[in-house]
Amino acid sequence: MPETLKFHFTPVDEARAEEKNVHEKASTNVADTVEVLQGQFPGAIAKVSVYAGEYTAFVKRESLLQVCTALKETLGFTYLVDLAGVDRFCEDAPRYEVYYAIVNLDTGKRLRLKVLVDEEDAVVPSLTGLFKAADWNERECYDMLGIRFEGHPDLRRMYMPEDFAYHPQRKEFPLLGIPGSLPLPPRVPEGELTMDPFAAARSGSPAKSYQEPKGEDA
Amino acid sequence: MSVATPYHDREAIFSFWPRHNETLLKRLESKDAWLSTRRGIEVSRVEDALEHEMTLNIGPQHPATHGVLRCVVKLDGERIEKCVLDIGYLHRGIEKLAESKTYQEFMPYTDRMDYLSPYANNVAWCMAVEKLANIEVPDRAQWIRMIMCELARISSHLLWLGVGLMDAGAVSVFLWTFQGREDLYSIFDEVSGARFTVSHSRIGGLATDLSPTAIAMIRDFATRYEEIIKGWQKLLNRNRIWIDRNRDIGVISKEEAIELGLTGPNLRGSGVPYDIRIFEPYLKYNEVDFTIPIREEGDCLARYHIRVEEMLESIRIINQCLDRLPEGPIRTDDAKKAYPSKDEVYYSMEGMIHDFMYTETGVAPPKGAASYHAIESPKGELGFYLESDGTGCPWRARLNAPSFTNLQGLESMMEGHPVADIVVLIGSIDPVMGEADR
Amino acid sequence: MNSTTGYLTTTVDAVVNWARSNSLMPMPMGLACCAIEMMAFGGPKYDVGRFGSEAMRFSPRQADLMIIAGWCSYKMSHAIRRVWDQMADPKWCIAMGACASSGGMHRCYGVVQGVDNFMPVDVYIPGCPPRPEAVIHALMDIQEKIRNEYSVTQDYTSGQKEIVELSARPGSLTVEGRKVALDASSLADA
Ligand code: SF4
Numbered sequence: 001m002p003e004t005l006k007f008h009f010t011p012v013d014e015a016r017a018e019e020k021n022v023h024e025k026a027s028t029n030v031a032d033t034v035e036v037l038q039g040q041f042p043g044a045i046a047k048v049s050v051y052a053g054e055y056t057a058f059v060k061r062e063s064l065l066q067v068c069t070a071l072k073e074t075l076g077f078t079y080l081v082d083l084a085g086v087d088r089f090c091e092d093a094p095r096y097e098v099y100y101a102i103v104n105l106d107t108g109k110r111l112r113l114k115v116l117v118d119e120e121d122a123v124v125p126s127l128t129g130l131f132k133a134a135d136w137n138e139r140e141c142y143d144m145l146g147i148r149f150e151g152h153p154d155l156r157r158m159y160m161p162e163d164f165a166y167h168p169q170r171k172e173f174p175l176l177g178i179p180g181s182l183p184l185p186p187r188v189p190e191g192e193l194t195m196d197p198f199a200a201a202r203s204g205s206p207a208k209s210y211q212e213p214k215g216e217d218a
Numbered sequence: 219m220s221v222a223t224p225y226h227d228r229e230a231i232f233s234f235w236p237r238h239n240e241t242l243l244k245r246l247e248s249k250d251a252w253l254s255t256r257r258g259i260e261v262s263r264v265e266d267a268l269e270h271e272m273t274l275n276i277g278p279q280h281p282a283t284h285g286v287l288r289c290v291v292k293l294d295g296e297r298i299e300k301c302v303l304d305i306g307y308l309h310r311g312i313e314k315l316a317e318s319k320t321y322q323e324f325m326p327y328t329d330r331m332d333y334l335s336p337y338a339n340n341v342a343w344c345m346a347v348e349k350l351a352n353i354e355v356p357d358r359a360q361w362i363r364m365i366m367c368e369l370a371r372i373s374s375h376l377l378w379l380g381v382g383l384m385d386a387g388a389v390s391v392f393l394w395t396f397q398g399r400e401d402l403y404s405i406f407d408e409v410s411g412a413r414f415t416v417s418h419s420r421i422g423g424l425a426t427d428l429s430p431t432a433i434a435m436i437r438d439f440a441t442r443y444e445e446i447i448k449g450w451q452k453l454l455n456r457n458r459i460w461i462d463r464n465r466d467i468g469v470i471s472k473e474e475a476i477e478l479g480l481t482g483p484n485l486r487g488s489g490v491p492y493d494i495r496i497f498e499p500y501l502k503y504n505e506v507d508f509t510i511p512i513r514e515e516g517d518c519l520a521r522y523h524i525r526v527e528e529m530l531e532s533i534r535i536i537n538q539c540l541d542r543l544p545e546g547p548i549r550t551d552d553a554k555k556a557y558p559s560k561d562e563v564y565y566s567m568e569g570m571i572h573d574f575m576y577t578e579t580g581v582a583p584p585k586g587a588a589s590y591h592a593i594e595s596p597k598g599e600l601g602f603y604l605e606s607d608g609t610g611c612p613w614r615a616r617l618n619a620p621s622f623t624n625l626q627g628l629e630s631m632m633e634g635h636p637v638a639d640i641v642v643l644i645g646s647i648d649p650v651m652g653e654a655d656r
Numbered sequence: 657m658n659s660t661t662g663y664l665t666t667t668v669d670a671v672v673n674w675a676r677s678n679s680l681m682p683m684p685m686g687l688a689c690c691a692i693e694m695m696a697f698g699g700p701k702y703d704v705g706r707f708g709s710e711a712m713r714f715s716p717r718q719a720d721l722m723i724i725a726g727w728c729s730y731k732m733s734h735a736i737r738r739v740w741d742q743m744a745d746p747k748w749c750i751a752m753g754a755c756a757s758s759g760g761m762h763r764c765y766g767v768v769q770g771v772d773n774f775m776p777v778d779v780y781i782p783g784c785p786p787r788p789e790a791v792i793h794a795l796m797d798i799q800e801k802i803r804n805e806y807s808v809t810q811d812y813t814s815g816q817k818e819i820v821e822l823s824a825r826p827g828s829l830t831v832e833g834r835k836v837a838l839d840a841s842s843l844a845d846a
Contacts, residue, residue, distance in 0.1 A: 023349040023591065027498040052349055052589045079476050079492070082590075082618040086605060099603065101590060101618070105476065105492055112590065133479025136626040144313075154245055159306030159655060160766075161731050162238040168311055168765050175311075175318055177765025182730035184774045185737035235734060278735050279685065281714040286687055286732060307732040308688055310766040326761065333689035377692070396699035403696070414692065415785060652688050655729075 024053035030111045031055065033075060033104075041067055046116075056099075056112045064115055065125045071102060072130050077111060079103040080127070083137035085117075085145040089171040095119040096147055100127070117147055126152040144169030246273065246290055246302045271299075276640065278307045284381065284644060285651035287625070293637060301632040303625060308655035316615035320580040321347045322421055322557075324615070329415040332621065332653040334377050335370035337406070338595040340419035345500060346591040346602035347421050351583040353555045358546040359423040360501045365436060365539045366409070366418070367501075367593070368532040372443070373402045373414075374596035374648075375525045379450070382522075382645035386463050391450070398446065401439055408432045421581060422556025423549030433540065440536045447529050454522075464518040468631040468643045471516055478627035481620045482598025483524045484647050488516035494594040506538045518646035525648075555581055579610035590618075597621050597648060621654040669806055676720070676746070677802040678708040680795065683719030683743065685736060687726025690753040690785045694725045697788040707795055716742040721798060723791070724777075727755035729766045733774055740775050748801070750794050751777045754784045 034057050038045050044063035049056045059067050071077040082101040089095065096117040103110050115124055126149035127134040138149040140158040146167035149155060156162065164182060166173055277288035286307035292300045312331065316324045328343040329336035341363050348355060355363075380395030403413040409432045410418035410425065418425050428436075454460050470480065475488035485492055493510045495503040511527035513520035550556045553572035562569030585608030592601030598620030607613040624647045632643055684694055697704055704710050713719040716739045728736060740749070751771050754760030757780040759769030771777060778801060779794045786794075 021349065021352045022354050023345070023352070023500075025498045051587050052352070054589055056588065080479055081481075081592075081599065082601065082603065082616070084603065084616045084618075086614045086616075099616075101601075101603070103492075105490065108497055110498070110590075131479065132477045132630075133623060133626065136622065140622075154249070156241055156245065157306075159309035159731075161235045161306075162241045163235055169314055171317075173314075173765070175314060175764050182765075184730065184768065185734050235731065238731075278732060279714075279739055281684075285691070286735075307729060307735070308727070309729055309731065310727060310762045311764045315762070315764050330689050330761075333692055377695075393700045396695065397701070400696065400699070400701045413696075413785075413787065415689065 021052035025110075027108050027110050028052075028054040030109050033071075033077075033109065033111060036075065037067060037070070040070060054110075054112060056114055058114045058116065061115050061117065061124060064113070065127075065130075067113070068100075068102075068127055068130055071111070075104070076106050077102040077104045077109075078131075079105050080131035080133040080137075081110075083127070083134055083141065085141040085147050085169070087145060087169060087171050093118060096122060096145060098124050098141060098147060122147045123150050124148070125150050128152055143167065146170065242290055242302060242304055243273070246292055246300055249300050249302065274637070278304075281385075284649060286655075287644065287649065287651060289632070289640065291632070291637070291640070296636045296638075298632050298635055298637060298640070301629055303629045305622075305625060305651065306655055308651045310655075312656045313615055313617060316612055318611060320577075320610045321351075321612065322576070322580045324612075325419070325421075326415070326417045329417055330652060331617070331619070331656075332374070332595060332597060332600070332650045333414065334650055335374035335596045336414055336416050337366045337370040337418065338374075338593065339600065340417060341367055341501075342591070342593045342595060342600045343602060344419045344421050345593060346589070346604055347581065347583075349591045350587055350589045350604045350606060351421075351555065351581045353422045353552075353581065354550055355423055356547045356550060357502075357544050358427075359548045361539050361543050362424055362428055362548065363419060364501045364503070364506075365428075365536050365543075366406075366416075368535050368539075369402055369405065369436070369439075371532050371596040372529050373399055375529050376402070378525060378645070378648045382642075382648075383454075383460070385641040385645050386460065388460075391453075394446075394450070398443060401443075405432060405435050405439060408435060420549060420557055422552070423547070427548045428543075433543075436536065437540055440533050440540070444530065444533050447526065447533075451526055454526075460522075461519060463639075463642050464522060464646070467518045467635060467639050468646060469515070469517045470627065470631060472514075474630075475516065475627070478630065479623045480598075480627045480647075481623055482594070482596070483521050483528065484624050484627065485598065486510065486512050487520040487524050489514040492599075494592050494599055498592075500591075500593055502539075505542075506535050508535050508538075518642055521646045582606075582608060582610050584608060592618065595620060597650065597653070598624065600653075617653075617656055619653040619656060621649040621651070622656075625649050625654050673803045673805055677799040680707075680709045680721045680748075680798065680802075681711050681713045681719045682709050682721045682723050683714070683716055683739070684712050685722055685724045685726075685739065687724070687728060687732065688755065690725035690755070693785040693788055694723060694752065694791065697791045702788040702792065704792060704795065707792065707799070709795060716740075717744060719743055720747045721795075722747065722749045723752055724749065724756040724771050725752040725785075727760065727762045728768045728771050730768055731766070733768050733771075736771065737774055746805075748778045748798050749776060750779045750781065750791075750798065752781045752791060752794070753786055754782060756780075757782065760784060 034048055034055055037057065041063055044060055044067055045057050046060055047058040079102065080100065081103050084099055086097045086099060087095065088097060094116045096119065098115045098117060100113040101110065117124055124147060126138055128138065129151065136158060138152050139156060141147055142149060142155055143157040143159055144167060166178060166181060272293045274291050274293055276291065278286040288304040288307065290302045290304065291298045312327055315327060325340060325343055328339040331339050376395040376398045380392035383391040406416050407413050409428060410416040470488050472489045475485050475490055489512060491510060491512055496510055508531045511524045511531065513524055549559065557576050558569040558572045563573045583606040585606065588605040590601055590603040592599045599618065600620055601618035603616035603618065604612050605614040628643060628647050632640060635643065686694055696702060698710060698712060720743065722740060722743065724736065751757045755762055756771050759767055761784065779797050781790050781794045783790055
């Protein structure tokens with residue numbers, strides 16, 4: 001059988017190191033920064049992985065704040081571009097990881113940090129004190145994966161209503177959702193309709209707008 | 219007749235999301251105003267809170283919120299003292315959806331993220347996957363992608379201009395810019411067969427080539443609209459009302475913009491020269507000649523100027539691309555990495571099998587591969603962070619949405635301004651909720 | 657009465673329906689991508705003003721046709737329903753696009769699989785997004801529906817519903833099985 005007719009869609013197991021990625025960018029080559037960090041905080045960086053010319057430094061959770069402070073204050077990585085959580089699910093523990101994409105605007109470099117988080121103890125120090133941009137991203141990560149951020153000023157859900165009890169981005173959450181977890185509006189509204197969206201929150205009696213007539217089956 | 223339920227009986231009341239509203243309100247009460255913590259300006263000057271203070275809820279259904287943004291503001295007289303934004307009214311879990319789709323299958327969803335410029339999203343997704351799976355794209359496809367991305371930028375900014383001015387009170391500009399969008403729609407219609415949910419880009423290239431008619435239409439558009447946009451500039455750049463409503467509104471300094479993580483025109487309006495087209499050039503942006511408009515003021519007017527100038531720059535890029543458009547294939551000729559051409563599919567068995575397998579499984583990047591690729595969408599840095607587990611579906615697809623990051627900045631921008639400026643502010647940072655809500 | 661001033665016999669219903677159907681005030685519930693096509697529908701090229709519906713009303717109190725354009729999440733559904741409840745009767749609703757009609761491509765935890773799960777819908781428009789022509793078609797369907805409506809009083813007093821043939825669209829009224837053409841000539845020689 002000629003080479004070209006093999007079953008090509010079998011997943012490739014490991015990335016082949018010798019292959020040069022055609023989309024590689026100079027901006028993601030941050031070997032020197034990683035080296036500086038390793039020198040400055042021995043033991044803080046557990047592992048460095050490179051794929052497609054992109055450096056990922058796996059930072060220990062305890063030293064995340066130190067590393068980020070150094071990055072921001074001395075190495076010029078001032079612009080937090082992205083922050084998100086990843087559910088690794090069936091790989092060996094720890095289960096979650098949080099990734100940070102930080103950019104140095106002056107030298108034009110892009111660095112990625114990762115922190116591994118255990119399922120039982122899913123808490124990560126918050127970066128809101130350093131980068132204000134981390135605020136919503138951390139809330140989103142909390143909403144989607146249930147990772148808590150220590151020191152975050154306002155850890156509410158970002159997207160789902162507070163009344164929702166699950167963290168949908170987790171792998172075990174079904175894509176179609178859990179029936180009944182998000183109630184639809186009642187067929188016939190009970191109680192009075194009001195113009196005040198905070199009526200229940202204030203639990204006072206707001207001004208009535210009008211009385212909705214009761215439906216026959218109410 | 220049933221008895222009316224008492225108000226504090228929360229189970230029975232028809233009020234949307236009581237617990238959610240409760241936390242929102244609590245947050246509004248407990249929040250520190252950004253102005254006072256950051257700039258040392260004391261926001262609240264009220265002696266008698268009962269007299270002047272008011273909590274106002276704007277949205278999620280409000281014409282000026284550009285979709286379904288919800289702002290809860292605390293007013294002191296007419297000044298916004300604190301503001302809390304609530305998003306998620308369009309949340310559908312696009313990142314979760316991606317995990318159950320093949321890479322190619324997910325592409326139509328990207329159309330529906332930032333629906334003002336779908337082509338840019340298509341390209342962002344395709345390039346992210348191409349980087350992850352190391353797929354080369356033929357030259358012609360890259361040039362065409364560039365043309366279409368710039369057209370998408372124009373179409374997005376056109377809508378922003380029209381709607382932004384409509385919010386400020388000038389309805390006629392909306393009609394003019396929509397005429398421009400209709401012209402763009404006909405181009406997209408000719409190119410891909412859809413008015414704006416184009417899904418025209420493919421992993422490894424494009425679905426179809428540009429027809430001669432399409433090229434003629436694009437040329438025509440580029441020549442006509444250069445004049446038209448300059449005409450709008452003439453109308454607006456010195457327009458008293460427009461300037462008064464925009465100047466010194468929502469001022470964000472350079473440091474603040476970086477700290478808040480603003481992207482796109484909002485960041486460049488504060489004087490930070492960060493544009494992915496220059497920062498890490500993708501496609502052929504390093505081969506064309508264009509400038510990135512930058513302003514230092516950081517107010518709404520600066521953002522307006524930047525967007526309008528960007529449209530002119532886009533036209534410049536389009537003209538250069540059309541002149542330099544090379545001949546050649548539009549999709550990579552590797553059936554493991556991209557769809558085979560329709561000729562192959564219809565007339566050869568092998569092509570058909572490949573087509574089937576590509577639809578079924580698609581590209582399978584190596585196990586453990588992870589990469590991030592960003593493009594400069596009209597709203598700012600639009601990036602995808604992808605992780606692969608070696609199968610045809612992404613293990614994790616992270617969308618770094620520019621509207622989301624920009625909205626975050628809006629919350630602090632609003633504080634200290636009169637209520638009437640809310641519409642101008644929302645318009646000036648140009649959020650699209652479909653993208654911000656993922 | 658001289659021959660130049662004619663008169664027309666009709667029912668109150670016919671006149672009211674005619675008036676209502678030609679001055680529908682849409683409440684654009686623009687949620688997502690379909691909202692952009694809805695803007696095009698109101699924009700210069702497709703110009704819904706030809707059908708008397710160009711006055712988009714963002715206040716539910718002033719509108720009588722709700723166009724739900726876009727996917728509706730569970731979180732949003734309560735707000736939509738609230739706006740719908742605040743609209744004054746009589747009111748109609750168009751579910752525009754696959755998402756509003758059935759959830760469409762967004763088959764996932766956050767999205768209600770069709771707005772008819774929590775509110776009544778009169779016309780569904782397929783398409784993702786539907787072209788503005790399709791929206792105009794839906795508007796014309798609503799107009800036709802309105803023209804064929806009876807007030808409750810007539811239903812009760814006559815005790816029987818008449819079977820009404822569907823009128824040809826547009827511009828003609830069907831009243832009690834007869835076609836009434838609404839143009840000047842018929843007024844003149846009536
Ligand atoms: S039907 Fe299509 S275009 Fe309309 S809202 Fe849904 S996804 Fe968007």
